[in-house]
Amino acid sequence: MTSRFSSSSSKRPLAVAMLCGAVLLGAFSSAQAAENPPIHMAHGVEYMSGGIGSDEAQLMETVSPRWPATFEFAVKDHKGNADFAAGVHVTVRDSRGTALLDNVVSGGPFMVARLEPGTYEVEARIGSQVLKQSVHVLQGAAAKAVFEWPAGTDMASAGTRTVQ
16 A cells, blocks of 8 residues: 655654754753853852843842852942942851852852851952851751942942842
């Protein structure tokens, strides 16, 4: 018995479907890569920093509760509004004074870190202005520290965008 369809025409829908799938997968993968900041490692501690642009800021806010520690950076303007800050130099020390993150530079206004339960001293620096906070990380709970510099902070060494 002879088929009404030639073998080449029966393969065409499959080839088109595979091509469409590959195009969609490629578009999805490149979009995800653009939105996901890389995870770094320092002294055995994983950290991720980002939040430049609304999509990346939303991503960082979404993943923040899944990380033991979150740090947020902003600078007040003269009207009392805040600008998100990037390029902040961050050092995290454990209770013995050992630097776990040592002068790492934030890639945006948010930084998350996989810290073990304990108490940490976090130092955030823009230019010559340093802010310090103690952060208590509890088992199974997310800790958050917000670093907000006063108006007039030297912004030449940090990138900013307005908080909306």
